[in-house]
Amino acid sequence: MDELDLLREYASVFGKGTVYHYYIFSKGDFTEGLREAQVRGEVRLVTLQDLY
DSSP: OHHHHHHHHHHHHHOOOSOOOOEEEESSOOOHHHHHHHHTTSOEEEEHHHHO
């Protein structure tokens, strides 16, 4: 979840728009918290396998 919080912080710096789409890429797996956030529609998780 630290990664998602960091992305949100970076997005707030830009201050433009009201809708943000967050993507996190990983060669491995994601934490349970990030997987739950994806189910809630807060982030899109992309694995290396998804790219191929």
